[in-house]
Amino acid sequence: MKRDMIPCDVVVQRLWAFIDGELDPVSEDQVREHLEMCNRCYPRYDFQRAYFRLMEKVAAQPVPDELRSRIFESLLAETE
Amino acid sequence: MAAVPAREDENPSCGRCDYGKWPWPSLRIAVHPPSGNRFENLPVGGSPRDTWVSRTLKTGAKPATLSVAINGPHNQNNETSSRVEGDGRLPAMSLESIMQRLRDAFDMLNRRDPVIGMNEPPAPRPRRDDAPTEKPDHPALEKEGFSEEALPWMDAVHRFAMRLTHSDQERAADLVQDTFLKAYRSWHQFERGTSCRSWLFTICKNTHLKILDEARTRREITDADLDADVDAMGVLEVHEHAKSLQLDGQLFDSTLDRHVVEAIDALPDDYRDVLVLSDLGDLNYAEISQVLDIPIGTVKSRLFRARRRLQEQLIDYAADVGLIQDASA
Numbered sequence: 001m002k003r004d005m006i007p008c009d010v011v012v013q014r015l016w017a018f019i020d021g022e023l024d025p026v027s028e029d030q031v032r033e034h035l036e037m038c039n040r041c042y043p044r045y046d047f048q049r050a051y052f053r054l055m056e057k058v059a060a061q062p063v064p065d066e067l068r069s070r071i072f073e074s075l076l077a078e079t080e
Numbered sequence: 081m082a083a084v085p086a087r088e089d090e091n092p093s094c095g096r097c098d099y100g101k102w103p104w105p106s107l108r109i110a111v112h113p114p115s116g117n118r119f120e121n122l123p124v125g126g127s128p129r130d131t132w133v134s135r136t137l138k139t140g141a142k143p144a145t146l147s148v149a150i151n152g153p154h155n156q157n158n159e160t161s162s163r164v165e166g167d168g169r170l171p172a173m174s175l176e177s178i179m180q181r182l183r184d185a186f187d188m189l190n191r192r193d194p195v196i197g198m199n200e201p202p203a204p205r206p207r208r209d210d211a212p213t214e215k216p217d218h219p220a221l222e223k224e225g226f227s228e229e230a231l232p233w234m235d236a237v238h239r240f241a242m243r244l245t246h247s248d249q250e251r252a253a254d255l256v257q258d259t260f261l262k263a264y265r266s267w268h269q270f271e272r273g274t275s276c277r278s279w280l281f282t283i284c285k286n287t288h289l290k291i292l293d294e295a296r297t298r299r300e301i302t303d304a305d306l307d308a309d310v311d312a313m314g315v316l317e318v319h320e321h322a323k324s325l326q327l328d329g330q331l332f333d334s335t336l337d338r339h340v341v342e343a344i345d346a347l348p349d350d351y352r353d354v355l356v357l358s359d360l361g362d363l364n365y366a367e368i369s370q371v372l373d374i375p376i377g378t379v380k381s382r383l384f385r386a387r388r389r390l391q392e393q394l395i396d397y398a399a400d401v402g403l404i405q406d407a408s409a
Binding site: 012013014015017018019020022028031032036042043044045048050051052053054055057058059061064067070072074075076078 | 201202203204234235253256257264265312313315319322331332333335340341358361
């Protein structure tokens with residue numbers, strides 16, 4: 001069933017919340033349907049997706065091994 | 081092909097975008113008699129061949145040209161035309177040509193790779209809601225559940241601590257150690273079934289604030305003019321800025337990790353905390369609200385402002401390293 005599309009400014013206003021998965025199901029569907037149709041808003045979405053890919057890469061940094069060992073040793077000392 | 085008036089009752093319209101004039105994908109059949117045009121818009125999924133043949137035969141006008149098009153978004157279409165012979169029928173070669181073009185068009189739409197570059201369907205970003213599944217490579221600690229539930233979040237807590245301390249490795253290491261020691265000592269207070277990650281972030285943040293209170297060096301901002309709806313429009317502003325510099329297609333793919341870290345460290349502390357918990361820590365708005373003890377509306381406003389500032393900063397970095405010149409070359 002086709003519904004009226006929400007306008008671009010509403011999509012822009014909801015875009016970060018959409019990407020964050022914080023919209024209610026109806027609003028999420030509205031934004032998704034708009035993005036599938038709109039050649040102005042989809043690039044905005046795509047731009048933000050690239051940002052989150054970058055943040056995922058940054059977030060992949062692990063704890064240095066020395067620190068991990070140090071913390072574990074201190075926890076073991078608490079136990080004893 | 082001449083423009084076809086949109087049928088407002090059926091076609092969703094964006095209003096501001098000049099988009100959605102056509103439902104897509106859809107099949108458009110146009111029969112061009114000697115004078116005037118006749119069009120049909122049909123949903124994809126029927127039998128194009130039967131449909132256009134019957135339409136052709138019904139025109140009764142000859143000679144004529146018949147066009148078949150698959151409509152994509154924004155009037156994008158994949159179209160082919162053939163002149164109808166004197167008896168009103170299309171030659172066999174034209175029939176095969178049209179069907180091949182239709183198949184190509186369907187393939188194109190199925191790949192979701194039309195002109196606007198939609199390489200993936202829009203969807204919320206994946207979140208790491210569960211603890212990493214790898215088993216700890218050390219013996220279990222005495223307190224039941226701590227090794228399985230708390231220790232897997234050490235990477236995430238360390239990232240948070242690094243940003244809280246503006247990349248001061250020594251202070252961050254002390255903060256992570258203090259966090260896990262406090263968590264271990266008060267493990268009996270952790271409510272099973274709730275988010276251990278949020279609990280650890282809360283301890284980390286409170287420990288950090290206690291240290292800062294003693295040092296009084298925190299860079300705080302005022303929340304007086306925060307408005308999540310207004311701040312959300314940063315999406316548009318930062319993208320327009322990147323586009324004006326021809327950077328929108330490559331900016332984040334070309335950004336170095338260390339530039340991101342430096343830019344996050346340069347944010348006011350209150351913005352940085354929310355951004356790190358959300359974009360690096362994968363907490364949702366409600367969890368961030370709990371960890372930082374601020375309303376969800378404030379979480380959203382700070383987060384959106386932080387993202388805008390960070391992305392603007394990354395655009396500046398791109399200019400510094402010459403990405404802009406490369407893009408315009």
